Amino acid sequence: MAESTPEGSPESLLPHLGRNPREQAGFVNPAIHRGSTVVFDTLEECVGAHDIDFKDGPYTYGLLGTPVERELEAAMARLDGGEGSVVLGSGLAAVTVALAANLSAGDHLLMVDSCYWPIRKYCDDFLGRMGVETTYYEPMIGAGIEDLFRENTRVLFMESPGSRTFEVQDVPSMAAVAREQDATTIIDNTWATPLNFRPIEHGVDLVVHALTKYVAGHSDVMLGAVVARNREHWDRVKATAMDLGHGCSPDDAWLGLRGLRTLGVRLRHQEEVALQVAQWLLERPEVAEVRHPGLETCPGHEFFKRDFDGGSGLFSVVLHPMDDDALARLVEGMQYFKMGYSWGGFESLLLPFDPIEYRVDMDWPHSGPCLRISIGLERSEDLIRDLEAGLERAKNKP
Numbered sequence: 001m002a003e004s005t006p007e008g009s010p011e012s013l014l015p016h017l018g019r020n021p022r023e024q025a026g027f028v029n030p031a032i033h034r035g036s037t038v039v040f041d042t043l044e045e046c047v048g049a050h051d052i053d054f055k056d057g058p059y060t061y062g063l064l065g066t067p068v069e070r071e072l073e074a075a076m077a078r079l080d081g082g083e084g085s086v087v088l089g090s091g092l093a094a095v096t097v098a099l100a101a102n103l104s105a106g107d108h109l110l111m112v113d114s115c116y117w118p119i120r121k122y123c124d125d126f127l128g129r130m131g132v133e134t135t136y137y138e139p140m141i142g143a144g145i146e147d148l149f150r151e152n153t154r155v156l157f158m159e160s161p162g163s164r165t166f167e168v169q170d171v172p173s174m175a176a177v178a179r180e181q182d183a184t185t186i187i188d189n190t191w192a193t194p195l196n197f198r199p200i201e202h203g204v205d206l207v208v209h210a211l212t213k214y215v216a217g218h219s220d221v222m223l224g225a226v227v228a229r230n231r232e233h234w235d236r237v238k239a240t241a242m243d244l245g246h247g248c249s250p251d252d253a254w255l256g257l258r259g260l261r262t263l264g265v266r267l268r269h270q271e272e273v274a275l276q277v278a279q280w281l282l283e284r285p286e287v288a289e290v291r292h293p294g295l296e297t298c299p300g301h302e303f304f305k306r307d308f309d310g311g312s313g314l315f316s317v318v319l320h321p322m323d324d325d326a327l328a329r330l331v332e333g334m335q336y337f338k339m340g341y342s343w344g345g346f347e348s349l350l351l352p353f354d355p356i357e358y359r360v361d362m363d364w365p366h367s368g369p370c371l372r373i374s375i376g377l378e379r380s381e382d383l384i385r386d387l388e389a390g391l392e393r394a395k396n397k398p
């Protein structure tokens, strides 16, 4: 495992977590052990492989973890202040495993209405078939969530902020209610990363991350992690990942660790540029609303100021109504912003969306198009020029 790391701010830990040059012939980065089979010297070790400690015990089989995965798991746990973490092959796998680990037939789940859409599909289709009932709740409900708890509510799931409409939730109040009700709390913390928000400090049990986004940071890998508050939660998540045959490629875990090294500087740039672009958009006559947790008008901005150490590069803009041709002229002619479903990488992206299409109960006053904006590593003046030209194209028919 990693050599002891210095104390300090999470940003200063990033270059040091998850590596041990003394065990790597002096090289600063860990080696990748690509493999399925692990061989044993003694009968006792071989037969005992089923009962070992899968977190810190000897390695036994590729799917159950290799050294580089454990380094990434230890790094994520340290950053988030958890007892341990489990890395998996995607952010979605992290969410579905964390949910499956805590739900059984006959249970009830409280899911935030602003959740990532495939999670919604998993709840409605897969969990529905397995006999779990889901209630979607309004993200700004706060301690009022208490009224939605039932005798069989086992999990409260939060995503703060929501990754399209950016409502910031009152996580400490909601986690306190869930604890009183004896339910497990899970939060998707992909937007903030552990650098800017550490939900375990606010009472949450399990933190899921799509490491695919800011942590890996280079749009070249699918990766997820579940960080557990305590060993009991970790054991349940690990056992469920094993039951479902979920693991993580060591090459991908290595890319995740490499991404962590530069996460701090990338995120600071993306946060700064995103705020500049958001402020600029606010002044444009074509814009109806900008949804960015750092803006006072964003639902839950007060919780953002209270609980977060900073933001990231993802936010949304709502435009005044325009026809589809105008929207196509805007988004298809961009120089820097390409259209794409991911975010958190080095390249800036745009995603047109309509929240009304998938939310159950949303008070949405707008009828114009929404664009989610993921800021990459470009400079703000170039991105603003690109957006300005796009807004002009939308107005002017060719």
Ligand SMILES: Cc1ncc(COP(=O)(O)O)c(C=O)c1O
Pocket (backbone or CB within 6 Å): 090, 091, 092, 093, 116, 159, 163, 188, 190, 191, 209, 210, 211, 212, 213, 222, 223, 224, 341, 342, 343
């Ligand atoms: C908020 C959020 N959580 C989870 C995921 C899932 O991550 P992955 O794409 O790695 O499965 C995504 C993906 O876009 C996301 O936006």
